[in-house]
Amino acid sequence: MHKVLVTVGTQLPFDRLIALVDDIASELDLDVFAQTGPASREFSNIHCESFLSPSELNDRLSWCDVVVAHAGMGTILSALVAGKPIVIVPRLLSLGEHRNDHQIATVSRFSGVSGVFTATDAPTLYKSISLALSTKEVNRLSSYAPESTISSIRSLIDG
Amino acid sequence: MLASRGYATGFVIVPNIINSVSMQRRKSILAVASGGGHWVQLLRLRPAFRHHSVTYVTTSHGALPRDEEGSIFVVPDANFSSKVRLIYLGLRIAALVLWVRPDVVVSTGAAPGFFAILFGRLLGAKTIWFDSIANADEMSLAGKHVRRFSTHWLSQWESVAQKSGAKYVGAVIEL
Secondary structure, three states, X not given: OEEEEEEOOOOOOOHHHHHHHHHHOOOOOEEEEEEOOOOOOOOOOOEEEOOOOHHHHHHHHHHOOEEEEEOOHHXXXXXXXXXXXXXXXXXXXXXXXXXXXXXXXXXXXXXXXXXXXXXXXXXXXXXXXXXXXXXXXXOOOOOOOOHHHHHHHHHHHHO | OHHHHHHHHOOOOXXXXXXXXXXXXXXXXXXXXXXXXXXXXXXXXXXXXXXOEEEEEEOOOOOOOXXXXXXXXXXXXXXXXXXXXXXXXXXXXXXXXXXXXXOEEEEEEOHHHHHHHHHHHHOOOEEEEEOOOOOOOOOOHHHHHHHHHOOEEEEOOHHHHHHHOOEEOOOOOOO
């Protein structure tokens, strides 16, 4: 079975994403652990928790083969630092999933990044999870910003 | 002739010791970010804080890596849609800024950072707003509100910097 961590972040629920994964879990032979936020319903094929502590989240990041998540910056950066491929699905303002449509912009800006896959519905999610699972190796992203950014900020602080 | 020769030998190159690291005064930095994406981005800037004393401020979902030396305060989360929570958050941040008296305030957002920059600036600190990389089309709402209190008002996107008048000095990740 392929181990999948689903996470929707700490602010708002994202039941649509959980349901999408729930629907294809058995087809793709997925062992799913989902952090659901304040979810409003039960899901049949997957293990759910509302919230994870930072260390629990880190444990789950190490455990999984692939991350499937809302297109939240914290989640994307954490997955890349852990060296795990991630499938991101944008929250939509129109469905009340977010306060704005920033995640749509995030998806388009990050779609070229190595290790990042995108999806918006069931067929694209199926395809992206399959692609992510067959990704051989994802380079771990550095834990810190690029050196040029760091030294610029350092100059602004020290100067 | 003699006078001009003496004048010429009077030029000596003084080593620029003022900028060497060992002479750098250890500053007090207040580093503020909401839990989640803002916090993850702030932590990626930590090497820039080296040699200074850092106090971190975040909302309940953030956490400091075990190897980090700075102290951390947790404040309640709030956004611009709830005035009451916002006022309470403002008071908490004001108290923290008065307590810490930072030389520098750095924030990646959102509301806690807005208040920290505002009060920090009023107390004479240097303030750096580093808008979240999630704001790829325009500056965030909090960022727009905090502009005139920011010594350095930064976007992580060159296109956004160009449009808004913010500065671009880099991002937390190379895209």
